[in-house]
Amino acid sequence: MTHAFSAADIDDKAILEELKQWVMIETPSRDVAAVNLLADRVEASAKSAGLEVERLEGTLGFGDILSVRSPKAEGTNLKSVLILAHLDTVHAVGVIGKELPLRQDGDKLFGPGVYDMKSGALMALEAMKLAVARGTKMPIELIFVPDEEMGSLSSRNFMEERAVEADYTLVVEPARDGGKIVVARKGVAVYDVVVRGRASHAGARPQDGRSAIRAAARLVLELEALNDVERGITVTVGTIQGGTGRNTVPAECRLQVDVRLPDPETAREVIEKIEAMVPVDPDITFEITGQLNRPPFSQSEDGVRLFAAAAGIAADLGIALEGVSTGGGSDGNFTAAMGVPTLDGLGADGAGAHTFNEYIFVSTIAPRTALLANLMLSLEPR
Numbered sequence: 001m002t003h004a005f006s007a008a009d010i011d012d013k014a015i016l017e018e019l020k021q022w023v024m025i026e027t028p029s030r031d032v033a034a035v036n037l038l039a040d041r042v043e044a045s046a047k048s049a050g051l052e053v054e055r056l057e058g059t060l061g062f063g064d065i066l067s068v069r070s071p072k073a074e075g076t077n078l079k080s081v082l083i084l085a086h087l088d089t090v091h092a093v094g095v096i097g098k099e100l101p102l103r104q105d106g107d108k109l110f111g112p113g114v115y116d117m118k119s120g121a122l123m124a125l126e127a128m129k130l131a132v133a134r135g136t137k138m139p140i141e142l143i144f145v146p147d148e149e150m151g152s153l154s155s156r157n158f159m160e161e162r163a164v165e166a167d168y169t170l171v172v173e174p175a176r177d178g179g180k181i182v183v184a185r186k187g188v189a190v191y192d193v194v195v196r197g198r199a200s201h202a203g204a205r206p207q208d209g210r211s212a213i214r215a216a217a218r219l220v221l222e223l224e225a226l227n228d229v230e231r232g233i234t235v236t237v238g239t240i241q242g243g244t245g246r247n248t249v250p251a252e253c254r255l256q257v258d259v260r261l262p263d264p265e266t267a268r269e270v271i272e273k274i275e276a277m278v279p280v281d282p283d284i285t286f287e288i289t290g291q292l293n294r295p296p297f298s299q300s301e302d303g304v305r306l307f308a309a310a311a312g313i314a315a316d317l318g319i320a321l322e323g324v325s326t327g328g329g330s331d332g333n334f335t336a337a338m339g340v341p342t343l344d345g346l347g348a349d350g351a352g353a354h355t356f357n358e359y360i361f362v363s364t365i366a367p368r369t370a371l372l373a374n375l376m377l378s379l380e381p382r
Contacts, residue, residue, distance in 0.1 A: 003316055003374040004134055007366040015126055015365055016109070018045075022118045023102050023111040026095065027063075029088040035063030035146045038087050042066055042125065042144055049129045060154040063087070063146030067162070068125065070132045070140040080139040081379050082166035082340070083128070084159065084331045085121035086148030089113030090354050099356040108350075108359040115358045120172030120347020123365060127372035134373075137380050138167065145331065151190070151293045152331055163335045167382045168306060170375065171332040171344040174353060176324055179364065182345035183307055183323035185297040185333055186232065187267050189259040191274060191290030195219065195242070198283060199251035209249025213242045215284040216253035222277060223257060226270055232262035233270055234327065260327045263296050264337075294329035295337035302341035302382065310343055313374045317367050341382075346372060 025038045036058070046053050046068045054067040069080075091112035096102055102111040121144060128142050141162060145155035152159070163169060175181060195216040200209030226235045235257065242253025259274070261267040271292060279286055299307075307323050314321035324345075332344040348368060350360035 003313055004377050005130060005370040005373045007317060007370050010126075010366040010369045012362070012366040012369070015122060015369065016362060019109070019114070019119055019122050020102060020111075022122055023114050024096065026091065026093045026112060027088050028090070028092050029147050029150045030061060031093060032058055032061065032063045034093065035087055039064050039066055039144065039146070042068075042087070045125065051128070051132065056158065058146060058154060062154040065146065065155050065158055066144040068128065068142040068144070070128070070136060072139055078138050078381055079165055079167040080141045081136075081376055082162055082169045082335065083124050083140065083142040084145070084169060084171045084335070085124050085142065086117060086145045086331070087121060088146050088149050089116065089118075090149050095356070100358060104362070107361050107363050109362050110357075110359040112358065115174045115348065115350040115360050116353035117173050117347050119350075119360045119365065120174055123347060123369045124170075124172040124372060127369050127376060130373040131376035134377060136376055140376055141166070148331055152334075156334060159331055160334055160338065163338050163340050166335070166340055168379055169332060169335040169340050169342040170346055170372070171330055171342065172347040172372070173330050173332070173345050174347040174360070175345050175349040175364070175368070176326060179319065179349045180322045180324045180345065181310070181343060182326055182330075182332070183299045183303060183343065184325040185329055185344065186260040186262050186327045187264075187292055187296035187333065188294040188329035189261065189267070189271060189290060189292045191257040191259070191288055193219065193255040193257060194287040195253040195255070195279070196285045196287070197251050198249070199244070200249045202247045202249055206249060210281060210283040211249050212253040212284065213250045215279050215281060216240060216242060216255060218280065219277065219286070220255065223274065226273060231266060232260075233266060234260040235270070257290070261296055263298055267292055267296055294333035297333040297336035297342065297344070300336070300339065300341060303336070303343070306341040306343055309378065310371070310375055313378060314371055317370055319367055319371065
């Protein structure tokens with residue numbers, strides 16, 4: 001089978017230079033001005049290619065949401081190919097001048113957010129321009145959100161509304177481990193726990209106190225006992241803070257808990273257990289707040305067929321596409337849970353997400369952009 005675009009058709013040098021400009025605009029999730037500055041650049045690029053852009057003003061202290069759409073043919077009610085990308089990163093402003101400068105070392109391009117996921121976001125935009133210019137069988141909608149790294153709190157509803165009108169979802173999070181794409185993800189639940197006891201002088205009146213830290217320590221063991229490698233359940237107490245001084249029985253202790261869950265049934269089981277936990281000491285109280293932030297993303301039968309289509313296109317490009325399941329969450333969790341066939345990890349290959357050693361392999365830009373463009377062109381209504 002011959003597809004429209006090969007890697008040789010992709011102007012990877014132009015994409016690389018534009019990517020460097022995107023990376024130079026540091027975009028931590030909570031920096032509205034910075035995220036919107038990059039959104040301005042994306043909007044201008046999309047409009048210059050004749051694409052339709054809808055911009056929604058940010059809420060909840062986050063930047064704006066961009067929806068980039070192919071011109072819709074009049075009289076058609078076809079569902080879309082929905083593409084999800086995010087412009088925010090986990091890195092603070094200033095990292096590019098210190099811990100993670102923008103630099104190229106052979107095939108590796110380093111920089112904050114270059115792997116997760118500015119490369120994938122830009123590749124999706126450039127692939128969309130190519131596909132729309134050639135003529136797609138379905139409408140294309142590419143959404144750029146400002147808050148994925150913080151759970152997509154302000155953008156989830158919009159993405160889910162658009163997913164109702166979609167037959168497929170492609171997510172341009174970075175590729176994994178040599179170019180693998182993601183066909184399933186664990187669900188993610190996050191909890192904040194406040195343990196409250198009673199303060200007292202540790203030397204003069206220790207018997208009057210009720211140690212929140214001691215109760216929290218017991219709770220940590222109870223929470224982490226839920227871990228089950230064989231079932232794919234991970235429960236991690238990531239932070240613990242408590243007490244006011246060495247000589248005071250602590251009245252309060254706070255925990256932050258991360259939970260990864262492989263499927264809806266397991267999610268319900270583990271969440272019920274966590275939310276039902278109570279202290280042994282009647283003078284201690286637990287305040288447990290949180291929820292399932294991202295539902296489990298399981299590969300459906302339609303998802304299997306979508307992967308097969310992508311693998312066939314990739315083979316023509318010399319890419320042996322392999323699908324993997326991962327514990328990390330993405331916006332693809334939302335669409336997959338709604339029953340929309342979803343492929344994830346379609347961005348550039350590289351490594352070091354969320355670290356000061358983040359990079360992409362520049363050589364993956366052209367073939368994977370061609371893969372995206374050809375996939376947009378080939379997909380037909382379900």
